[in-house]
Amino acid sequence: MKADLAENSGVRGSMVIKPYGYAIWEKIQAELDKKFKETGHQNAYFPLFVPKSLFEAEEKNAEGFAKECAVVTHYRLKTDPNNPHKLIVDPEAKLEEELIVRPTSEAIIWNTYKSWIQSYRDLPILINQWANVVRWEMRTRLFLRTSEFLWQEGHTAHATKDEAIEETEKMLEVYADVVENFMAIPVIKGFKTPTERFAGADETYCIEAMMQDGKALQAGTSHFLGQNFAKAFDVKFTNREGKQEFAWATSWGVSTRLMGALIMTHSDDFGLVLPPKLAPIQVVIVPIFKGEEQLAEISVVANDIFDKLKAKGISVKYDDRTEYKPGWKFAEYELKGVPLRIAMGARDLENNTVEIARRDNLTKEVRSLENIEDYIEELLVTVQNDIYKKAETYRNEHITKVDSYEEFKKVLEEKGGFIAAHWDGTAEEEEQIKEETKATIRCIPLDAEEEQGVSLITGKPSNKRVLFAKAY
Amino acid sequence: MKADLAENSGVRGSMVIKPYGYAIWEKIQAELDKKFKETGHQNAYFPLFVPKSLFEAEEKNAEGFAKECAVVTHYRLKTDPNNPHKLIVDPEAKLEEELIVRPTSEAIIWNTYKSWIQSYRDLPILINQWANVVRWEMRTRLFLRTSEFLWQEGHTAHATKDEAIEETEKMLEVYADVVENFMAIPVIKGFKTPTERFAGADETYCIEAMMQDGKALQAGTSHFLGQNFAKAFDVKFTNREGKQEFAWATSWGVSTRLMGALIMTHSDDFGLVLPPKLAPIQVVIVPIFKGEEQLAEISVVANDIFDKLKAKGISVKYDDRTEYKPGWKFAEYELKGVPLRIAMGARDLENNTVEIARRDNLTKEVRSLENIEDYIEELLVTVQNDIYKKAETYRNEHITKVDSYEEFKKVLEEKGGFIAAHWDGTAEEEEQIKEETKATIRCIPLDAEEEQGVSLITGKPSNKRVLFAKAY
Structure with missing residues (x-):
């Protein structure tokens, strides 16, 4: 909350993801989306509402998910006849069948796949959806457990069991790759026990991360669903041998919960620590000056550094605001986890140097301006790797x-x-x-x-x- | 539906956006998102559910929107005691206050801005949200009017009236720019009359397009909301003069309705016609062959063209499937609106030529392979412009x-x-x-x-x- 990532909303259990938090989520999304497309998946969009009867079709799924959920029962409000400033639910606008706000989309999607799949030629179907979902949670916590959250859910259909298992494992690898190499969070890949398995899955694969308080966090799951949903929704196809067979399914998802993993894996007492690959601002330049004249002199050099870093595709901000003191800015960017801070004062101007501070290990060094952009570029790679190594060491020790x-x-x-x-x-x-x-x-x-x-x-x-x- | 963009779902009034349709929507999104960011906006995410009382705060807004909406009244299902295969709404899980699935987010967002805005230093707030919204429509139609649809909604707060009006107009220009120059749909920029205005707005700006059946379609709106929402949610700030003042607001949105505009502006009797900038596949290469040997020969040349186009950043597909005839493929890619088709047969192989067919005007030409990639690149620009001009001529004549x-x-x-x-x-x-x-x-x-x-x-x-x- 202090780093301005998110806050609780006026709606019980729902959060507001603030611009700084959303910018990080967008980077996670973009990286995942790229990998999904590289592995042959396409995005699509299915309805938010699921008719109650569809949840009855797959009983295990219903047991697991459909119970604690938001139920739409009416489709109209009207002005309260006793108080023109109040709205009441119009009892005449009662739905014949209640609609459930999706807690996950297997039911609605497999009900749709029924008409898409007739022959083995229609397979595989490799679809992903970016969406919001709602699960009525009693105890909520920003990013970790909220009633509404954002996620992606992959839903694939295959002609053979082996192909579906291969897909399940492939997507687990994609998740592990992004979470480790992009978010710098080491994970352990494994199977869930039957008790912890997704309701409706024959096998649930997961990646598990270790937080700094010694608690584990499930960072992503990939499910081999067998023929359970195909049977529940009667999705049969004619196989190569001309015989009718139920399709094989997988589903896999990660959510804004990853933001929680990010925060709890890397942060320290000074605030957020962001791996450079995820940081909306990778480098901040802060001038230390007395008076406008000195600021102008420093700005000439600072803007030059800014341009050189920008040209390298580094996300950089020059904070020359005069209403805040350098110390305040330092604390602010530490709180927000900006990986590198470049400070420049009068002495630096004389010596053609800058002070570079690393957010991850809080070290500082004074450095000549010569080829500073190459140095920063390499340092960002080093920081990314060091953040991962630190988390890995902690995890291994635990x-x-x-x-x-x-x-x-x-x-x-x-x-x-x-x-x-x-x-x-x-x-x-x-x-x-x-x-x-x-x-x-x-x-x-x-x-x-x-x-x-x-x-x-x-x-x-x-x-x-x-x-x-x-x-x- | 025939071009595989979308279909009706099992949920009344909700559609399934299929991969091909969603790929086009993603391109529209990407272009808009780029422009929003270039104009200083940031993305964020606010809750799907809006407590009923928040709609009572802004009465005009409630009149206009909150009435025909999906109402969540319960948060749990349970197994029917009379039938273990059925689920029923648990009467004990009734919400104290009903939640409305957002038809638009002014209420929830301004209720949030209240705590974000204290001083003129906190302004402007320039936020956009990509989200799903629900309006309970009685007569629905794919992409044009669906109960659930996808959209973006910008919600900005400003210290002065002038600045808010400037923002309203700026975003109208952004919409006109994207719809005209990217989607090739000419629009007329205007004001809505008070009757047609967004409930809660002081002024509604819009872009209006003309469909081929002589009907108009509102393609986007940008609202100057005055201080209406600030007053409803008590959002005051200390201005530069140290006085308390209500913030000034705008909101602006476009939706998957733009897909409807796209379809109805450009399509012909053979199917969809896509402007190259929007086409998921810009060029398709179809071999015309007898036997595998000839296919192999053609493929050498086709793959070379493929690589050259790809290197230019052109989205190209080589369809060498043997189970479909060329004629079938031609019809298929016409239906799907692929802007350019390159066909290559035995005679072309001899003559070092290809046949290039334009989807927009259905003309064909035989062309030497020399610098074919440059020619195709220019032709895509020509097609984009011609599609716009055709639509503009039609619109002007109407x-x-x-x-x-x-x-x-x-x-x-x-x-x-x-x-x-x-x-x-x-x-x-x-x-x-x-x-x-x-x-x-x-x-x-x-x-x-x-x-x-x-x-x-x-x-x-x-x-x-x-x-x-x-x-x-």
């Missing part, structure tokens, strides 16, 4: 192997983070651990090593460790 | 000056189009003409010439002509 339930509880309490432990594979053990410790199985890592062990509570044999954590 | 009500009715009936006539300036005459002829005043053109005349029905003096038309 994966603890434990072999007893006692140790599990101790680590969870004292250190937090991911706990790699053996699990007997049952929902019962998972549930008991959750109830007793609030930790859940975040994922079964895709690259989990084969290792013999016994599970935490029941002591049954297990051949790999899963990752537990408390989570957002 | 502006008829009339000086009597008899003539008015005759032209309206026999020819349609805009009718330039004198009006007495009253809502009564406007209303009578609307009732008797279904024609409305589309706008009072900004550039209307001073001209003395008498109005159609009452015969009162008038000093300029306004434009009447039947409209979508």
Whole structure:
């Protein structure tokens, strides 16, 4: 909130994403959208409203999502006959069938795909949608859990199971790539347990990140939906052998929740720390001056640096406002996470130097103006990498192997983070651990090593460790 | 629908925008977004839901918009106790205050601006939002009038009246520029009459386009809102003189309705005609071959052309599918409005030529391969201009000056189009003409010439002509 990214709105559980926050979201969007298109997907748009009956078609989905949702029951207001300044719901304008504001769009989309898919020639369908969705959350928190949020949802249809699984895995890789290399947030790729799986999915893949308070955050999911939705909405096609078959499905999504991951992975006590690739302003130039004459002299050099950086495609701002002091500006840009600050005063002018401050590690250096634009360009790359490495180090230091339930509880309490432990594979053990410790199985890592062990509570044999954590 | 742009959905009044249609919308969006940013605006996001009471604050706005709208009254479904396969609205989950799905966002945004604006230093606020909105329409039509549609809505706040009016006019110019120079649709800029004005606006500016069936279409509006919303939501600021003042407002929007304008302005009996700047595929290359060997030979040359066009940033597709005949492909790309088609057969291969067909005027020519990429690049510019000129000629031929009500009715009936006539300036005459002829005043053109005349029905003096038309 202090960095001006978002604020709570007058509508319970809904946030306002402010321009600075939205500019970061737009950068995340643009990068994802580019990757989606590179992997053959097209954007489309499906209705906001889903007739209630469509949720009844896929029962697991209904169980999971359709219950805590916004329900449209009427389509008109009228002036209150007792008070001309008040509006009331017009009881005559009651819908025959209630409409649900989409919590996710599998139902409406598969109901549509029914008429698009007749033959294997119509497959695959590789569609993504950028949209708002609503889930009626009781406890909300900016970016992390809001009743309305923005996201993208991919919905694909395939002729074979293998192709659908390949798609599910491909999109998980796209997510991991963008979140790690663009947002500088290291993630662990894994499977969800059946308990934590998306309702209606045969397999849910996820990327899990570790926040600085030791809590995990699910940053994205990719679902192999099997033929569940095809069966619910009767989406059959004639395969190459001329036989009728149900289509195979995937869905995958990331949301404005990524903004929460960004904030909680990199920030420090001075405010936001933005990886250069995501920063709306990558470099800010602040003049330190006494009087207008000195400002004019500094501005000549500052504008030259500005132009050179701009020519390199670097997003740069020259803040020569006179109503704010340099110290105030320094604090402001630190709060907003601007990766590099160039300060220039009278002494710098004499010496042909500038002071460069890095937001990520708070170091400063005085540097000659010579080839300053090349230096800044390289430094932005270094900062991007260092921010990632710092987060990765923290994350790696917060994966603890434990072999007893006692140790599990101790680590969870004292250190937090991911706990790699053996699990007997049952929902019962998972549930008991959750109830007793609030930790859940975040994922079964895709690259989990084969290792013999016994599970935490029941002591049954297990051949790999899963990752537990408390989570957002 | 045949060009695969959109289709009706299972939800009354809501459409599905299909990938090909959405790709065109994305191009319109990108161009508008670029211009918004160039003129100093930033994007943000405000809640989908507006508490009912906020609509009561600005009564004119409520009169105009809040009545025919989707009303959320509950936040939960539950399993029907009498039928485990059915969901019913949980009566215990009734909202204390109903939420309206935004028909437009002035109310929620000005309720938010209240806390953002304290001093003239906080102004101007120049914000745009890309969003979905819902208006409960009884008669819907793809792209033109749908209950849910996609749009952008600019909402700005200013310290002075002049500045707000300047903003209103600037955004009208941005709209006219994009619609004319990018979408190749000529528009007339004007004011709305008080009757046709946006509820809550002091002045509504609009751009009006003429469709090929002689009906007008409002393509965009820009509103000077005066201090109406500031007063309704108590948004005051301390001005330069230290006095409290209400902020001045504008709002402006265009929507997926522009897709309707695009279709109805340029299409012919063979399908869509797309201006090159908007076309997802600008050039399609179709091989005409017998047997795989010939296809391989043609493909060598075709791929070379493909690469050269691509290198120029032209969006090109090589359709070498063997399961469809060339004739089928020709019809398909005509239907989809692809601006240029390059066909290549055995004779072309011998002669080092191709056949180039223009979608807009259906002409063909045989052309040497030499510098073909330069020729195509120039031809795309020519096509863009010619499509505009054709639409402009049609539009100009469909502006008829009339000086009597008899003539008015005759032209309206026999020819349609805009009718330039004198009006007495009253809502009564406007209303009578609307009732008797279904024609409305589309706008009072900004550039209307001073001209003395008498109005159609009452015969009162008038000093300029306004434009009447039947409209979508």
